[in-house]
Amino acid sequence: EVQLVESGGGLVQPGRSLRLSCAASGFTFDDYAMHWVRQAPGKGLEWVSGISWNSGSTGYADSVKGRFTISRDNAKNSLYLQMNSLRAEDTALYYCAKDLGFLEWLGQADYWGQGTLVTVSS
Amino acid sequence: DIQMTQSPSSVSASVGDRVTITCRASQGISSWLAWYQQKPGKAPKLLIYAASSLQSGVPSRFSGSGSGTDFTLTISSLQPEDFATYYCQQANSFPSVTFGQGTKLEIK
Numbered sequence: 001e002v003q004l005v006e007s008g009g010g011l012v013q014p015g016r017s018l019r020l021s022c023a024a025s026g027f028t029f030d031d032y033a034m035h036w037v038r039q040a041p042g043k044g045l046e047w048v049s050g051i052s053w054n055s056g057s058t059g060y061a062d063s064v065k066g067r068f069t070i071s072r073d074n075a076k077n078s079l080y081l082q083m084n085s086l087r088a089e090d091t092a093l094y095y096c097a098k099d100l101g102f103l104e105w106l107g108q109a110d111y112w113g114q115g116t117l118v119t120v121s122s
Numbered sequence: 123d124i125q126m127t128q129s130p131s132s133v134s135a136s137v138g139d140r141v142t143i144t145c146r147a148s149q150g151i152s153s154w155l156a157w158y159q160q161k162p163g164k165a166p167k168l169l170i171y172a173a174s175s176l177q178s179g180v181p182s183r184f185s186g187s188g189s190g191t192d193f194t195l196t197i198s199s200l201q202p203e204d205f206a207t208y209y210c211q212q213a214n215s216f217p218s219v220t221f222g223q224g225t226k227l228e229i230k
Contacts, residue, residue, distance in 0.1 A: 035219070037166075037221075044209065044221060044222075044223050044224040045158070045160075045166060045209050045211075045221040045224070046221065047211075047218075047219040047220065047221060050217055050219065052217075057216075057217055058217065059216070059217025059218055059219075061218070062123065095165055095166075100168070100171055105216060105217060106171070106213060107154065107211075107212075107213025107216065107217070107219045108156040108168065108171045108172075108211065108213055109156075109166075109168060110168045110171075110177065112165035112166055112167075113165065114165055115165065
């Protein structure tokens, strides 16, 4: 059974940093691209970032480019999101999601975690 | 950046109704489109990928069609568990991904 478990969320002041983690199990982690998607309270889905299976390619939404960094550790079956210079508008539930494509980036996610909440407030 | 526009933003329907949700891309995306269902307090669930391919385990009353800029999600006969919010998503502009704003499907 595929499982994605996010952690690392919490309350943080504007301008500070936070690192999210996603622990994956139930599939061969290093065969799939991974994504972070967020959802502000009462709002729609926003893709944040994605990374290819071998970390060779990464992508970011314009809203986080230059502030957030995605990475993965295939030996630990883990995905990360380093979030710097946080703003109030980054407040959201952050989901980790597995890409559908085997050894390719399809950009479509077939499994999602339950999310970790990040609140940016003074 | 490619923008995705869904219509309607909300729709009311009854059990047994046929419902269609549309999604328009600001530029051609071939068939790089997915549809997701999200229920309150839950993570999104993939329904359709590559515009018209049904994800494993998804009931056959869900179908997707379209290519280029115009796409549709059709639910042929609404069931009580289908009342949720639906999102389209484009994945044509590697490595960027964009979601539509969502369509809330409510019980009439």
